[in-house]
Amino acid sequence: MKDNGRNKNVNGRRNLIPGIFCVLLCLVVWVLWGGFDRFLGVGSRDTLTIGVFSDSYWNVQNGYAYRIVDDAIKVFEEEHPGVTVEYTSGILKEDYSEWLAEELMAEKAPDVFFVLGDDFSSFVDAGALKDLTPLMEADEDFRKDAFYSSALACGTYDGKQYALPFECAPKLMFVNRTILDNEGIAMPDNDWSWEDFYNICQAVTKDTDGDGLTDQFGEIGYTWKEAFESNGVQLFDQKGTECRLTASGVEESINFIEKLDVLSDGYNVSERDFDLGNVAFQPMSFSEFRAYQPYPLSVKKYSGFQWGCIPMPAGSQGDNISTLDSLLIGMNRKTANEENAWDFIKTMTSDPAIQAEIFDYSEGVSVLRSVTESEQTLQSLIEDSGSEESLNLSILSQVVEKSLVSLRFPGYPEAEERVSQAVSEIIGGDGNISMELIVWNREINRFLGEEKGQ
Amino acid sequence: MTQRQMSDYVLIIMKNLNLLAVLFLAGVMAASIHGHIQAGTSMDFMMTARGFTWAGWKIIVMAAGLYVACLLVMSMQSDSAAGLIIKISVEIILGFLVSYVLGFGYMGVILLILADTMKYFPKSKLKFPVAVVISFIYLFINYEFMSVYFDVIPLSVYLDYFQSDARALMAGLQNALTSLNTFVFLVYMIFLLWAQLDEKERILSLNRQLNEANSELQKANLQLEKYAEEKEQMVATRERNRLAREIHDTLGHALTGIITGTEASIALMDVAPDMAKEQLKVIAEVARQGITDVRRSVKALRPDALEKYDLEKAIYNIVEDMRNVSNIDIDYQCHTSLNGFNNDEEEIIYRIVQESITNAVRHGHATAISIDISRRYGTLIVRIADNGVGCADVKKGFGLHHMEERLNLLQGSLHYSGDRGFTIEARIPIRWGESEEEGERND
Numbered sequence: 001m002k003d004n005g006r007n008k009n010v011n012g013r014r015n016l017i018p019g020i021f022c023v024l025l026c027l028v029v030w031v032l033w034g035g036f037d038r039f040l041g042v043g044s045r046d047t048l049t050i051g052v053f054s055d056s057y058w059n060v061q062n063g064y065a066y067r068i069v070d071d072a073i074k075v076f077e078e079e080h081p082g083v084t085v086e087y088t089s090g091i092l093k094e095d096y097s098e099w100l101a102e103e104l105m106a107e108k109a110p111d112v113f114f115v116l117g118d119d120f121s122s123f124v125d126a127g128a129l130k131d132l133t134p135l136m137e138a139d140e141d142f143r144k145d146a147f148y149s150s151a152l153a154c155g156t157y158d159g160k161q162y163a164l165p166f167e168c169a170p171k172l173m174f175v176n177r178t179i180l181d182n183e184g185i186a187m188p189d190n191d192w193s194w195e196d197f198y199n200i201c202q203a204v205t206k207d208t209d210g211d212g213l214t215d216q217f218g219e220i221g222y223t224w225k226e227a228f229e230s231n232g233v234q235l236f237d238q239k240g241t242e243c244r245l246t247a248s249g250v251e252e253s254i255n256f257i258e259k260l261d262v263l264s265d266g267y268n269v270s271e272r273d274f275d276l277g278n279v280a281f282q283p284m285s286f287s288e289f290r291a292y293q294p295y296p297l298s299v300k301k302y303s304g305f306q307w308g309c310i311p312m313p314a315g316s317q318g319d320n321i322s323t324l325d326s327l328l329i330g331m332n333r334k335t336a337n338e339e340n341a342w343d344f345i346k347t348m349t350s351d352p353a354i355q356a357e358i359f360d361y362s363e364g365v366s367v368l369r370s371v372t373e374s375e376q377t378l379q380s381l382i383e384d385s386g387s388e389e390s391l392n393l394s395i396l397s398q399v400v401e402k403s404l405v406s407l408r409f410p411g412y413p414e415a416e417e418r419v420s421q422a423v424s425e426i427i428g429g430d431g432n433i434s435m436e437l438i439v440w441n442r443e444i445n446r447f448l449g450e451e452k453g454q
Numbered sequence: 455m456t457q458r459q460m461s462d463y464v465l466i467i468m469k470n471l472n473l474l475a476v477l478f479l480a481g482v483m484a485a486s487i488h489g490h491i492q493a494g495t496s497m498d499f500m501m502t503a504r505g506f507t508w509a510g511w512k513i514i515v516m517a518a519g520l521y522v523a524c525l526l527v528m529s530m531q532s533d534s535a536a537g538l539i540i541k542i543s544v545e546i547i548l549g550f551l552v553s554y555v556l557g558f559g560y561m562g563v564i565l566l567i568l569a570d571t572m573k574y575f576p577k578s579k580l581k582f583p584v585a586v587v588i589s590f591i592y593l594f595i596n597y598e599f600m601s602v603y604f605d606v607i608p609l610s611v612y613l614d615y616f617q618s619d620a621r622a623l624m625a626g627l628q629n630a631l632t633s634l635n636t637f638v639f640l641v642y643m644i645f646l647l648w649a650q651l652d653e654k655e656r657i658l659s660l661n662r663q664l665n666e667a668n669s670e671l672q673k674a675n676l677q678l679e680k681y682a683e684e685k686e687q688m689v690a691t692r693e694r695n696r697l698a699r700e701i702h703d704t705l706g707h708a709l710t711g712i713i714t715g716t717e718a719s720i721a722l723m724d725v726a727p728d729m730a731k732e733q734l735k736v737i738a739e740v741a742r743q744g745i746t747d748v749r750r751s752v753k754a755l756r757p758d759a760l761e762k763y764d765l766e767k768a769i770y771n772i773v774e775d776m777r778n779v780s781n782i783d784i785d786y787q788c789h790t791s792l793n794g795f796n797n798d799e800e801e802i803i804y805r806i807v808q809e810s811i812t813n814a815v816r817h818g819h820a821t822a823i824s825i826d827i828s829r830r831y832g833t834l835i836v837r838i839a840d841n842g843v844g845c846a847d848v849k850k851g852f853g854l855h856h857m858e859e860r861l862n863l864l865q866g867s868l869h870y871s872g873d874r875g876f877t878i879e880a881r882i883p884i885r886w887g888e889s890e891e892e893g894e895r896n897d
Binding site for chain 2: 014015018019021022025026028029032033034097098101102104105106107108119122123125126127128410
């Protein structure tokens with residue numbers, strides 16, 4: 001007994017030193033692991049870092065690079081005395097995602113950062129973004145219903161809100177009013193259908209100068225994507241595990257595209273034809289529409305004709321809708337500064353004054369319904385465009401609300417490429433469309449499966 | 455060098471090999487991350503990896519740190535089974551974390567833990583279940599299984615950064631390190647097995663030696679018993695011879711004188727009666743002398759104290775001796791004269807007192823003893839009581855048994871009780887006539 005006890009003491013003493021070193025090593029690893037930061041919430045509490053890019057999300061150099069962000073920082077810093085907001089300036093949009101990924105890899109990523117719509121699902125998939133749902137639910141000041149639900153849905157993944165929308169832009173149909181006026185055709189209604197669309201295209205496609213070549217066309221850039229969207233086809237599920245090429249509406253959409261293609265009679269209509277004023281319709285993002293207005297070049301570009309915007313035509317099984325492109329703001333999952341980060345995200349997305357600046361310094365649409373529908377916004381848009389006729393602004397809010405969320409998942413570009421290939425081969429071939437769709441659907445699903453299993 | 459030492463060396467090799475593997479893989483991962491950042495392909499990495507890990511240097515520090523922590527835990531000692539289980543659990547957790555940090559690209563650390571554990575359970579029943587559990591963990595810690603439960607980036611994603619030849623080399627090295635680790639593990643287990651077989655062999659041979667020694671000891675024991683018997687007989691013979699010599703020297707001398715004197719007296723009786731009378735007086739003197747000699751002889755065979763002193767003094771002396779040699783409080787009361795007893799009786803009384811004191815001290819651990827000797831009617835009562843532990847169920851040992859036997863010879867009786875210390879009471883009938891006669895003559 002006594003001997004055993006003494007042994008234990010000897011062991012105890014002998015184990016003490018490795019034990020202490022072991023605990024110290026584990027502590028070091030824990031600190032590196034990130035447990036320490038999360039545990040104490042250390043990290044610089046009085047500095048909030050944000051990730052922004054220097055140019056416009058809508059690919060327009062408008063000279064207001066950091067204007068809205070700077071204003072938001074000012075508002076935020078006034079509300080949070082002692083907290084400074086910092087960002088790295090000079091990162092271009094095209095480098096931004098790579099920069100963000102590098103910072104995330106090196107664990108230096110900012111607390112709050114912009115997420116480009118296309119990259120959203122990749123960053124969520126990589127676990128870079130914090131789930132904001134609990135913060136939204138816990139915050140009584142936060143009003144979820146102030147947002148357009150479609151805009152909010154852009155930041156949703158798997159039922160969780162990983163990012164909040166900052167600005168968005170729906171896709172609209174750009175109309176050459178001069179052609180319609182010349183042909184004696186009235187501007188289509190906001191709830192026009194494919195049939196109206198096709199009839200106008202058919203009517204305007206003709207040889208105007210009598211040289212025997214068709215030189216005025218119905219549309220450019222209206223692809224299967226727009227057709228699917230406005231005919232109630234949801235091609236992929238949100239996670240990109242399933243392709244629905246065999247869904248109802250697909251065959252009709254392909255037939256419609258084929259019909260439109262036949263109109264141009266083999267002539268490859270280019271965007272230049274639209275710029276020259278020879279094409280009646282082109283689908284375009286609302287941001288593009290706005291960008292061309294103040295932009296000096298655009299004046300020259302579209303000076304030859306009158307133009308306007310209306311919603312996309314509706315297919316028989318769908319509605320006058322299109323996809324919504326959006327710029328999102330997310331929170332770094334590893335942030336040690338959650339409270340301030342959340343408050344800053346709120347300032348950026350929910351402060352009406354900041355959101356209203358989107359209409360002054362950016363080309364998108366505010367994600368807040370009240371801001372987009374306000375009189376002030378209307379005035380500023382009219383000032384920009386110079387004419388009330390170009391856009392029936394009262395429909396803007398409605399279009400945004402009805403918009404579809406553009407899906408982006410890892411492997412989306414390849415999957416989309418395959419669908420394009422499928423559609424063009426189906427149109428080019430003369431087989432049974434529904435049979436071919438089944439075959440293609442199986443192949444794309446296999447590709448998606450491989451992509452997931454990777 | 456013994457197999458046990460060899461296996462220890464192999465374990466050291468294995469530990470270094472694992473360190474090398476851990477550092478190599480962490481290095482590859484760090485290089486890949488650094489390379490992606492430098493090359494501006496972080497977005498590609500993120501898309502394929504579908505996740506982020508730590509900054510490159512952190513991976514190296516964390517993997518090495520966790521591994522060294524695991525080695526430190528291995529170096530700890532534990533005696534109890536529970537301690538060992540805790541130790542092994544901590545080792546497994548650390549080994550698992552090393553694997554986790556390395557994207558489950560290397561699980562050799564678990565094998566090392568198994569190897570180290572085998573050292574600690576050479577004979578325990580726990581050995582088998584523990585080995586099975588660790589082996590299962592080893593089998594299940596690989597990327598394919600673990601990716602189901604943990605979000606880790608497989609090593610292949612890191613390797614994608616490198617060009618195909620470098621990638622092949624690194625993947626090859628990873629496999630080689632894993633295989634080498636398994637091989638070293640096998641070598642280790644073989645050495646350990648050898649060591650255990652050797653040990654078993656040694657134990658068997660020791661057992662054989664022990665058996666031989668045992669049988670020799672038995673033989674020696676038998677011889678000793680025989681020798682003791684012989685010795686006893688020799689002692690008995692010597693004693694008989696001494697008695698014979700004593701009888702011959704004393705009685706023989708006296709009786710011879712008496713016979714010679716008596717014969718002379720018979721011849722003289724009619725011729726000179728006075729002379730015969732004289733002669734008879736001389737004979738009586740010789741007889742008396744003979745009796746004295748006999749007494750002296752008998753005395754020579756009695757215990758020392760009794761030989762030197764009378765009974766009362768002898769008892770007083772042993773009491774005094776015991777008082778002197780120990781701290782025991784001995785109360786000695788004698789209410790009667792002890793002069794009237796013959797030698798047998800004296801010896802028994804003396805032995806009872808002596809034995810009882812010895813018992814009280816030796817078995818009862820008494821601190822106080824009271825000795826009371828009194829006479830009631832025709833019986834002498836010797837009562838010895840102590841305050842020792844006593845005993846509830848008295849088993850007669852040799853001492854008590856012997857006392858009782860000897861008292862029975864004198865028509866006496868023995869009473870004792872073990873409650874509240876130990877009390878013994880001996881009753882000896884007093885044979886007046888004889889004892890008085892003897893007593894007087896003794897004096």
